[in-house]
Amino acid sequence: xxxxxxxxALAVFLFFFVLVTVMGFLAARWKxxxxxxxxxxxxxxxxxxxxxxxxxxxxxxxxTAYTVIAVPxxxxxxxxxxxxxxxxxxxxxPFVFAVMPLLWKTAHANGYVTxxxxxxxxxxxxxxxxxxxxxxxxxxxxxxxxxxxxxxxTIKAIGLTGDLPIIAAFIILALYTYSSGLRAPALIxxxxxxxxxxxxxxxxxxxxxxxxxxxxxxxxxxxxxxxKGGDTGLILKPSQMLPYATLAFGSALAAFxxxxxxxxxxxxxxxxxxxKNAILLPAYTxxxxxxxxxxxxxxxxxxxxASNNDAVPELFKALFPSWFAGFAFSAIAIxxxxxxxxxxxGAANLFTRNVWKSYVDPGIxxxxxxxxxxxxxxxxxxxxxxxxxxxxxxxxxxxxxxxxLWILQTFPALVFGLxxxxxxxxxxxxxxxxxxxxxxxxxxxxxxxxxxxxDLGGVSYxxxxxxxxLILNAVVATLANVVVGWVLPERRGVIAPS
Amino acid sequence: xxxxxxxxxxxLLWVPFYNFQEPALFGxxxxxxxxxxxxxxxxxxxxxxxxSRARDEAP
Numbered sequence: 001x002x003x004x005x006x007x008x009a010l011a012v013f014l015f016f017f018v019l020v021t022v023m024g025f026l027a028a029r030w031k032x033x034x035x036x037x038x039x040x041x042x043x044x045x046x047x048x049x050x051x052x053x054x055x056x057x058x059x060x061x062x063x064t065a066y067t068v069i070a071v072p073x074x075x076x077x078x079x080x081x082x083x084x085x086x087x088x089x090x091x092x093x094p095f096v097f098a099v100m101p102l103l104w105k106t107a108h109a110n111g112y113v114t115x116x117x118x119x120x121x122x123x124x125x126x127x128x129x130x131x132x133x134x135x136x137x138x139x140x141x142x143x144x145x146x147x148x149x150x151x152x153x154t155i156k157a158i159g160l161t162g163d164l165p166i167i168a169a170f171i172i173l174a175l176y177t178y179s180s181g182l183r184a185p186a187l188i189x190x191x192x193x194x195x196x197x198x199x200x201x202x203x204x205x206x207x208x209x210x211x212x213x214x215x216x217x218x219x220x221x222x223x224x225x226x227x228k229g230g231d232t233g234l235i236l237k238p239s240q241m242l243p244y245a246t247l248a249f250g251s252a253l254a255a256f257x258x259x260x261x262x263x264x265x266x267x268x269x270x271x272x273x274x275x276k277n278a279i280l281l282p283a284y285t286x287x288x289x290x291x292x293x294x295x296x297x298x299x300x301x302x303x304x305x306a307s308n309n310d311a312v313p314e315l316f317k318a319l320f321p322s323w324f325a326g327f328a329f330s331a332i333a334i335x336x337x338x339x340x341x342x343x344x345x346g347a348a349n350l351f352t353r354n355v356w357k358s359y360v361d362p363g364i365x366x367x368x369x370x371x372x373x374x375x376x377x378x379x380x381x382x383x384x385x386x387x388x389x390x391x392x393x394x395x396x397x398x399x400x401x402x403x404x405l406w407i408l409q410t411f412p413a414l415v416f417g418l419x420x421x422x423x424x425x426x427x428x429x430x431x432x433x434x435x436x437x438x439x440x441x442x443x444x445x446x447x448x449x450x451x452x453x454x455d456l457g458g459v460s461y462x463x464x465x466x467x468x469x470l471i472l473n474a475v476v477a478t479l480a481n482v483v484v485g486w487v488l489p490e491r492r493g494v495i496a497p498s
Numbered sequence: 499x500x501x502x503x504x505x506x507x508x509x510l511l512w513v514p515f516y517n518f519q520e521p522a523l524f525g526x527x528x529x530x531x532x533x534x535x536x537x538x539x540x541x542x543x544x545x546x547x548x549x550s551r552a553r554d555e556a557p
Contacts, residue, residue, distance in 0.1 A: 087510035090510060098500070218527055241517060279545045279548060286537045289533070
């Protein structure tokens with residue numbers, strides 16, 4: 001258990017950590033460009049990533065380390081309901097295929113780096129730009145903190161205690177992100193993703209063989225849930241079906257509104273790169289589905305865990321030799337570095353383009369933008385580190401949940417404009433505010449659960465609060481648009497569709 | 499062809515379609531293998547749409 005250092009696992013862990021650190025610093029020279037001369041270079045890796053690099057980068061960035069810990073933990077705790085991550089990460093791709101190439105074309109044609117750039121370009125509204133930028137930054141911060149928590153779980157499993165290892169890991173991450181920009185996580189993603197694929201393929205082949213096959217794994221979980229009772233089980237309770245579907249749908253719409261996923265989109269070479277990735281990225285979803293099943297294997301292996309998040313590390317420690325457990329833990333910890341780096345870059349790009357450039361120094365040069373973004377990425381990571389060290393873990397979880405609901409409220413401003421120029425900034429801003437306020441208030445008054453309840457004709461429906469807030473957002477935006485159009489027929493500063 | 503992109507939404511968001519234990523496949527209850535099966539099916543559907551796009555939309 002924790003407290004006893006597993007030296008073999010630690011040695012393997014350190015080897016891979018040093019390897020990716022060296023790669024992170026050398027990445028500045030990979031596909032070389034003037035990293036400090038232009039934000040396109042530091043913040044988007046030169047907008048040149050082809051199909052495979054984008055596949056590794058977005059895969060490493062969207063399926064985060066926290067996912068590897070938290071999804072099986074939830075499946076372990078509640079069963080089928082925790083599986084909503086699977087439909088979520090399937091239906092996201094038809095959406096990506098249909099929408100993201102259009103967004104890429106707009107960004108590419110106009111040199112946009114962030115979602116808020118796109119919104120400013122479409123609506124010429126500083127208010128809407130700032131709303132989208134702040135939502136992005138605020139939603140990203142707890143997400144970075146969760147990556148640290150995921151990393152902390154694996155470091156603890158090796159037997160290292162205290163905050164020092166995680167602080168050291170984070171300083172190293174901050175330094176090579178500072179010097180290499182998006183090239184660092186893009187390069188490290190290759191190592192991380194290959195390691196994760198090896199770990200998961202071995203785990204899903206070897207573990208059931210040791211435990212008597214998948215039938216036995218599911219049977220053990222079924223027995224455990226039957227004993228546990230409540231809203232747990234191998235299939236959903238009727239009352240869980242609507243929450244399951246709405247969580248999957250709402251999360252899918254929110255996924256590519258985040259700064260880190262959009263950074264992966266904007267960094268790709270062409271619209272076709274994104275289309276091909278919508279076809280190829282589901283390979284990671286298959287992996288995620290198998291990772292989720294690790295939660296059930298914990299029951300079959302008769303392991304008792306103190307906290308749900310320890311489910312996967314304890315399973316690996318119990319069933320694998322030290323060296324392979326060390327390999328698995330390094331895969332998860334390195335898996336935390338990639339999204340943490342891309343998230344801090346995405347947030348730094350937002351700060352630079354939509355706060356610093358818009359309000360502090362409108363005449364900033366390209367090199368100046370890169371310099372501001374580099375410093376901003378350090379500040380963002382420091383903020384996340386302080387968050388992790390000094391606030392209870394539950395705060396990060398709660399804020400990340402609220403972050404998903406908030407980022408979803410930027411959907412109308414970002415996506416509607418790709419298809420129609422009918423909406424105006426005033427309506428979209430009002431819709432954004434309505435969605436955020438109602439959603440936050442509802443989640444808060446439900447004890448920070450992501451579900452809302454409405455009564456229609458005596459039947460109550462429980463659904464994902466973020467999706468409800470998005471619908472409210474769109475309705476308010478539409479109504480406000482009609483009213484504003486009636487009061488002020490003249491449209492202010494809206495540009496024609498390209 | 500673009501309508502194919504909506505098929506996974508229908509298949510996965512209408513939960514009563516698949517909220518069953520039986521029939522199991524290789525030990526996986528229906529709920530699990532049905533959803534896992536949608537991963538390659540969705541990729542295939544997107545690929546069909548990708549192939550059929552009008553050429554002027556490329557790249």
